[in-house]
Amino acid sequence: MKPISNKTIKIFWPLLLIFSTLVFALAANTYRTQHRWYDEDTLERGAKLFQDNCVACHKANAEGSADWKMRDANGNLPPPPLNGTAHAWHHPKATLVSQILEGGSQYGGTMPGFGHKLTAKDAEATIAFFQSKWSDSLYQQWVKRDE
Numbered sequence: 001m002k003p004i005s006n007k008t009i010k011i012f013w014p015l016l017l018i019f020s021t022l023v024f025a026l027a028a029n030t031y032r033t034q035h036r037w038y039d040e041d042t043l044e045r046g047a048k049l050f051q052d053n054c055v056a057c058h059k060a061n062a063e064g065s066a067d068w069k070m071r072d073a074n075g076n077l078p079p080p081p082l083n084g085t086a087h088a089w090h091h092p093k094a095t096l097v098s099q100i101l102e103g104g105s106q107y108g109g110t111m112p113g114f115g116h117k118l119t120a121k122d123a124e125a126t127i128a129f130f131q132s133k134w135s136d137s138l139y140q141q142w143v144k145r146d147e
Contacts, residue, residue, distance in 0.1 A: 036139060037093075038128035046129030049122055053114055058082055062130040076110045084134035089142040097123040 038046070050062070057079040058064050064081035071077055080086040088096065098106075100123040103113030114123070131139060 046125035050129045082130035
């Protein structure tokens with residue numbers, strides 16, 4: 001058997017590293033959605049719904065306003081992050097669905113309700129999208145609070 005040349009090793013190892021990283025990333029994403037209440041289809045639908053309805057205020061990656069804890073001149077709070085860095089994870093899914101459909105006024109906020117254009121299933125898909133931004137440990141804390 002012919003020994004492997006240094007040139008082959010220099011080409012092979014970086015490719016193996018890239019391939020392994022991609023496989024790990026795909027497996028981690030699959031693991032994440034398999035151990036959460038939503039599936040890939042719901043997540044994809046939620047991403048589209050979030051883009052169409054929420055990005056203007058909550059930003060593309062659900063990061064919300066940087067100063068979300070500071071009231072404006074009218075005493076209103078700006079849109080909070082939904083990506084796990086604020087308080088959305090403190091609320092049960094039913095409360096989050098209600099806030100999306102009915103708006104934030106019932107909680108002292110200014111977010112409009114989207115019940116005229118979204119269903120409860122749409123609201124849940126939207127929640128799936130921003131929950132996909134949460135770490136696994138934060139998601140598990142939410143699950144325990146929501147039980």
